Amino acid sequence: MSVEKSTSRKDLACTAEATAYQKAFGAQLREQVVERGEPFAVAQADTPHELFHAMDIPLVSNQWWSAYISAKRLSGRYFTTMDELGYPANRCRYCSLGLACSLANDPSTAPWGGLPKPTVLVARLTCDCVQQVFSQWARVLGTEFFAMEAPAWEHKDPNWFLHSRDQWQTVYEPGRIALMVDEMRQLVALLEARTGRRFDEQRLAHLMERINEQEGYIAEAAEMVAKARPCPVSIGDQMPNTMIPQWHRGSDWAVAHAKRFRDEVGERVHRGIGVAANERLRLMWIGAGLWHDTGFYQSLEERLGAVFVWSMYMPFAGPQYIRDVQGKPFEALASRICSMNEVLHLPPWMNGWMVHEALRSGIDAVVVLVPPASRLSQSGTQLTCLALQEAGIPVLQLDADMVDAKQWSRDAMVSHMESFLKSRGLV
């Protein structure tokens, strides 16, 4: 790892507000679940968080908890624990840091002293590892794992993102939606039985409308970023202003913050403020965020005028979150969740959307993260690279992991990127 700063520069005032809110939320969550022993759930990012929000049940998302552990610089230690317990080296690391922390069972160093027993763990079975990780984690925590199916998807529309808002019944298939609705109702029944709280469908309907408003602001910001020259907002600012409100989607704060972000982006566009002083190249980042070195995204700005303008988190808000509810909040919610992973990792949805986004955003070159030993994270990248190249866009694949910094060298990767851009005559 390079000695350079591993975090990215933040240009927007609202970014600091978002991170401060999340920090306060973390403290509040800890108080709720650790100090007061309130019921809470642990869930994957691609599960219906809206149900928990509608029931005021605190939710620890696995991805957020992993990032929290990483931020405490404990990931290396917990991965070593997994080695010592005999888990093979080829295990997927992306979703398992929380399990590793629980297995290490060291309250003196674990965040929050370790997770207390949650009411339930929830995950969609989007790969072969998820059910192993969550089943074992549930056993370690002495609780229940509520698995959700990730059924096959036969309506293969490469332009899904054009129809997902109002034709979601067709795009995501009635049978798939019905299965997820069935599962969500069972999950609600379980939560009601375990917590004594009552679910109100009207409240879910209201939440869905508020989420539409929130994601609408983010989609507007994404549209501005695609059109504006120079790029007004780095992906280092895009990610927290999209993702933190999304953890709290539909809340008053989240809606207001999304609006604030949209307005700040608009202001920067209006004033012609760019991320880099000499923007010459617009880059696209495909894959999860490089959480252990977000500063990497800005490493070529000054020297080459190469600016990462696109990462999936912000542009995803429009097509994958906004839903015309059509009086069917459960079904609309199911259509949001039932393909959240698939559209980012399977053809034709992944390549169809990525090519569209690259063209819409005036992308000059694409960098694709290809994590080793994770079929899910790698999935779809080869066909997406080919489709981008067919569209005339140069592509560089980086073999690196989004959470494990062991094999990462920023200097080496920057040199690699620079050579690539030079070889394509872009700099």
Next chain:
Amino acid sequence: MSSLDARLDAVLADPLTSVSAPLAYVGADVPIDLLLATGRPAVHLPWQCDASTPLADQWLESSFPGWARSILQQWAQGRFDALDQVVFTRGNDAVQRLYYYVCELQRRGLLGGPVPRIFDIAYIERESSLQHTIGALHRLAEQLQVDEAALRDGMVRANALRRQMEQLQQQRSGLGPLYEKLGRVSLFSDLASLLAVEALPSAAPVAKRLLLAGSVPPDHRLHRAAETPHSAIIGEIHEWSAARLGPVLDTDAKDPWRALAIQRRSAGLGARSFADPAQRLLAASAAMRADAVIVWLSADDEGIAWHVPAQRAALQAAGLPALFLTARQWDCNDGAAAEIEQFVRGLCP
């Protein structure tokens, strides 16, 4: 080499020529009863372990297993053009992704060949998932033009195969590589006709009966390494082992669709199964009267890698010697054979 060995090798060298007008599938939990209900032979798409795969390598990422790479390579070379449909399962992550890749490559005109179908099995032990699998069976039946009466006929044929595989397992007392080939041939050809022509050679029972578990091996090379005058692999428990066929089905069941759906869910041996993997390994060891266990896991099998600590602890508690070879190369060219030979020598001093 026995003449049966030679006949098996001939089938395995070019599996698709051994049957006419087959219906093909990919994945161990595809309902063979439903495929056989069409009246046609059902064959798994074959793979070649040591052949290069330059076409597939352009499209598949590094974490795809070798067999998937080989299947896509052959598909691109037109070797499956005579087939009309191929059924993929959703019950295995690599297989279900391969289905989407094939569909996309066909859409973009980069691949021809048969129509890909998917069997959308749901493994969660809930009624909603079971109903989903029943629906998937009905959809597949419609695509294959199979009705309930035909399904019952298919169950009769599949039951015959189940009984035959069970009988073969009970006879095993040595000749590990030969039985591995028989198991593999059962994926591609009519085993009954082959064995009707020529009986199995007899072998003296070995002193050390070994169970092979973990990933699906590419062929019989691990069996060959374990074979000595005193030891042999006498059983396998992995996704494509004979147990994949599940128990004999009641052909008079009131609702054969539901019976088949339940059987498919409970017989699954892959990473999507919710059965306790350590208990399953112990049960297989007991049923096969194994003296030791070899757990071989290829590096691309990231799902079942999570079973290793529990399986190791269970075998240790049961006092069964075990060799764990984890995160290994699929072609076994990483010293796996030598490690097995050494392990076996330790068992048979």
